[in-house]
Amino acid sequence: MYDLLISGGHLLTMQGEGVGFVEDGAVAIDGRKIVAVGPRTTVEANDRARQAIDATNRLVMPGLIDAHVHSAATIARGLAQEVETWMGSAYGPLIRHASEDDAHLWTTLALMEGIANGTTTFGDYEYPMERLVQVHAGIGNRAVVCQGVTEVDWSQRERWIDEGWRPGEPAPLDPAVGERELAGALAVFDRWHNHDDGRINVLLGPIAADMVSESLLLRCQAEARQRATLIHLHVAQDPRENTATLRRAGLRSIPYLDSIGLLAPETIAVHLSTATEDEVRLVAAKSGRMACCSNSIGIIDGVVPPARLFRDAGGSVALGSDQAAGNNSHNVFAEMRATAMFAKIAAGSPLPLPAWQVLRMATIDGARVLGIDDRVGSLEEGKDADLILLDLTRPPLAPVVMRPARNLVPNLVYAETGANVRLTLIAGRIIYRDGVFANVDRDAIMAEVASAVTRFEDAADADPAVTSLPIVELTRSGKI
């Protein structure tokens, strides 16, 4: 007897090379695993079920994968726009007023947003991670986390300036800091990797080539290999990174990373914003894993990340919502639409990155990039039951046309906002249904959020250094 039978909806299984469409299908679940998937009549004939979910007029598909998220940045949501250099002129000066004690609240908000919009897996890149991974574990979503590893001690910034360093230049590295941080990241790995039968996995996350020395990059790689896990690394994310590696080795960031062997199959390359076409092809060939954050990079830099080229060069592309300061949401539907649209605009043609390719990035390809495609990313016997149900009776998914052509997938990618997500199931458990989270006391969280926002406002507002920021000036002049 099945534990749970979801039947009567259309399926996008994402099996095979396309989207694996099944009309009037069913998914049967035992414990956390999918044990049957296919046409409803076939699955129903196999066995009965303890619990049933009627998916008539619903689309059933794998949960979405948000492969690159800085979940605790939600306190600065919408505060890093309309500036030339977002980190120096907006995000940096503000975020230092966010207390570490409140970070779990921002992560909770980010996860609530993602889950309500169909995300089941978060590739969370944060620091420190211990309390935040508890949030992932408690809410019930899947997560592939890492605690960032850096050798830069930003608390020394004023001293560097006294010594001649200029903002925007590569920051001085401190090997002692790196050692301490790597130890902390490994401790997170030891405590959390493979938690709840792999619902939580841990990667190693050296931040980027300009903030981690060659020896520490290689240490991270060795430690990752020893643990059979992956490296989550920002690659070619800004000009400063190239400046640093040119100074260090006379090479731009990507050729430098290649020269030391870091462009290897265990490396997830995030962003590739400044990469040349040849560099994109090199990363696709050597690592094959890219996390693409279209809305974030679009807002912050005005740049189209090279998702299309990376895919064409044979790599797997995952989508990521990055951070709420500049994006400003954790919504994979928004990432799908942007990724498809940006590719068309960049090419001046309606043809690049059709809907089905982008939908694969948000599901099975995203799982591949995070190294969990043996477990999730498609509706398939033996995989964990991470899936979502969407209401097909409401725009922009309605009207559903089936013949002579189906409009489901284009509408999902080019139009759906996430508002039609009705149910989110992770590892066989319902963690969100019709606006209600199984494991979050929403009212209690929002009350805590309100207090924490006030703490942030009080701290930031008292800092004379922020009064001249462009976004503060926009506020004063009534533009925002």
Next chain:
Amino acid sequence: MYDLLISGGHLLTMQGEGVGFVEDGAVAIDGRKIVAVGPRTTVEANDRARQAIDATNRLVMPGLIDAHVHSAATIARGLAQEVETWMGSAYGPLIRHASEDDAHLWTTLALMEGIANGTTTFGDYEYPMERLVQVHAGIGNRAVVCQGVTEVDWSQRERWIDEGWRPGEPAPLDPAVGERELAGALAVFDRWHNHDDGRINVLLGPIAADMVSESLLLRCQAEARQRATLIHLHVAQDPRENTATLRRAGLRSIPYLDSIGLLAPETIAVHLSTATEDEVRLVAAKSGRMACCSNSIGIIDGVVPPARLFRDAGGSVALGSDQAAGNNSHNVFAEMRATAMFAKIAAGSPLPLPAWQVLRMATIDGARVLGIDDRVGSLEEGKDADLILLDLTRPPLAPVVMRPARNLVPNLVYAETGANVRLTLIAGRIIYRDGVFANVDRDAIMAEVASAVTRFEDAADADPAVTSLPIVELTRSGKI
């Protein structure tokens, strides 16, 4: 005594040059008009109210303006993607199987989608309009409609082909068709203009310079001037239009329209997809009204419409969702995000079209383009009460930060999907609240939609001409 008092929320009045932010504000309404707007304590001190809406934790702002919509295309939602020429290779061959008898259902779906996502005014461009304008009138939204005027009789297409015409070329014009169509459009004007004290207005809509002769364009202009209404005209929407005017007058479309005096203050120029920079500046100087359909033009053509340049050249830009076949939604939040993002990407910079400018396009500037800014577009004493309430306690609008910078407007433009719209008030009447439409029997409509979809599927599926369309092939191969 006020009829209605909405108090306790933050306001974006859109008065002045920015967004007109008011913390803890109130809006008082008598009948259909706003009679007071400002800080809550001031408005509440003036008078009491028969009915009150508590807007605590809500954002109160003008309803959004969707200035260019083909509402009856909803039946073909998502069926015009992934092709080089959307009209000839996807939309055209499919839409001819949509029955005119069902068009009111597709318009109903389009309006339900828009209203649920905060749109209060629709610039609906359809043919025939009579039954559809009844839908606008009945649902209760504001509309600025026009019945398209063409001189092309597409039913003669096979005959033209026999006579040597090739698809993609300008179609032959038939003055008799034009006379009949203009008469029909004027009849719609006479019946519906200024309906319900101006809730419904009517414009004249010659389709485009390649489908209407010079004499009929000038007739439309004269009739519009006589009636003190506007012209709603596609301008520079595709290469065929330039081909036609080059043949006709040796000029590209925009210089041609200028040469005959059509680029005048009463002309709303839609799209400008093929316009050169100088042509955009010319239209901005002479007409000053542009309707920009970012998602539609992005999906269909891979082109960024020149919203930024038009605005910089001194024109007013409105946003439009165009048609659901390629967009694929009627959601002004999606248009705001796309318009802001596309401008940044096109410029390779995060600075163009900041959030506040785009929010003005969706409100007060949109009203100006449609010629109704004396009546709506801002929360202002004496204007009609067209406004929406959004929930500020949910992502992506939460957390709300007020000091030292406000994040409301960036999150509204770059992140909100419309899912936080809780209430839509039009001309002082609540027409949508918490998922329920005041004047639509949703279940009855969806039952009718289901039958109408089947009729469309049966008709289209029986047409051998559609079996080789790219989107049908994508369906067969399991890609959509």
